[in-house]
Amino acid sequence: MKPPPFDYRRPATLGEALDVLAEAGPGGKVLAGGQSLIPLLNMRLAAPARVVDVNRVPGLDGIEAGPSGVRVGALARHAAVERSPGAAAAQPLLRQALRLVAHPVIRNRGTVVGSLVHADPAAEMPAVLALLGGSVRLASLDGEREVPAAEFFTGPMESAARPGELAVSAFFPALPARSGTAFHEVARRHGDYAVAGVAAAVTLDDDLRISAARVACVSVGPVPVVADVTAACGPRPAASVDWDAVAAAVRDLVEPEGDIHATADYRRHLTGVLAVRALRDAAAAAHGEGS
Numbered sequence: 001m002k003p004p005p006f007d008y009r010r011p012a013t014l015g016e017a018l019d020v021l022a023e024a025g026p027g028g029k030v031l032a033g034g035q036s037l038i039p040l041l042n043m044r045l046a047a048p049a050r051v052v053d054v055n056r057v058p059g060l061d062g063i064e065a066g067p068s069g070v071r072v073g074a075l076a077r078h079a080a081v082e083r084s085p086g087a088a089a090a091q092p093l094l095r096q097a098l099r100l101v102a103h104p105v106i107r108n109r110g111t112v113v114g115s116l117v118h119a120d121p122a123a124e125m126p127a128v129l130a131l132l133g134g135s136v137r138l139a140s141l142d143g144e145r146e147v148p149a150a151e152f153f154t155g156p157m158e159s160a161a162r163p164g165e166l167a168v169s170a171f172f173p174a175l176p177a178r179s180g181t182a183f184h185e186v187a188r189r190h191g192d193y194a195v196a197g198v199a200a201a202v203t204l205d206d207d208l209r210i211s212a213a214r215v216a217c218v219s220v221g222p223v224p225v226v227a228d229v230t231a232a233c234g235p236r237p238a239a240s241v242d243w244d245a246v247a248a249a250v251r252d253l254v255e256p257e258g259d260i261h262a263t264a265d266y267r268r269h270l271t272g273v274l275a276v277r278a279l280r281d282a283a284a285a286a287h288g289e290g291s
């Protein structure tokens, strides 16, 4: 199918982009990598009056990594972030998760920030942002605002971005010393959206006991489901944790729905299994045993 007709704009500056977005109001849609928007247009699941292609706007493709974390610009492609040594050093979960996003050809074009605004509950990057307590910076003619992850994802395919706003960057915080991360998921085919997936972050204390443990689960709710499982995991070394109890705790926290890919019960079971795998790998990474 072909998309319904729309007014196409390709602004050359950020100011121009904000002008044409403001003018379009609720009928305006930003086009970044197009890996989600173009299929939606072609299937006529979206029919914006105006598409604002921001690919020629300079200064939006930055990846700034530092001790506090990684700021990813709106036009930084999945592949660029995945391959960035600085980003991987500051926040290893970015690369661990991006390897699971779609296929390389899609990662070459799709953007991390686009994935966040798209807010698919089966997508990896919203879970990463939610787990780390990151934020998204939104710009409009009224100025800029930084929205924390906990307030950014408002429902399936719905974010806090308002009409007239452009997400200019996202910030993924670094973790304290002696922390590790991991991402495990099951998809029907490699590169497909996950039937279920879990991102985990673990921090160890001076005696190498687990002092903090969090998971973010995908495909089991309308938005990423973040859970603090520190009480179930610590304070004890990973080798002494009752992992069956941790799996049960995570299973109790999620309320998945069934669909043509999996029953709700299977998704719940899988989430428990994947949470334990991710937490154990994150604890091993925190020990310095690879990530």
Ligand SMILES: Cc1cc2nc3c(=O)[nH]c(=O)nc-3n(C[C@H](O)[C@H](O)[C@H](O)COP(=O)(O)OP(=O)(O)OC[C@H]3O[C@@H](n4cnc5c(N)ncnc54)[C@H](O)[C@@H]3O)c2cc1C
Pocket (backbone or CB within 6 Å): 029, 030, 031, 032, 033, 034, 035, 036, 037, 038, 039, 074, 100, 101, 102, 103, 106, 109, 110, 111, 112, 113, 114, 115, 117, 118, 122, 123, 124, 125, 161, 165, 166, 167, 168, 191, 192, 193, 194
């Ligand atoms: C076959 C296939 C498999 C895929 N598998 C996965 C997968 O396993 N996991 C996964 O996470 N993703 C997957 N994707 C989606 C892919 O990761 C997309 O790249 C991503 O979801 C959206 O990024 P984009 O830059 O292409 O955004 P676009 O398609 O350009 O836009 C998506 C939405 O976000 C809005 N938007 C984008 N950027 C901005 C911005 N800066 N400010 C405001 N609004 C903005 C658009 O208006 C639109 O509503 C898959 C896609 C395909 C085609």
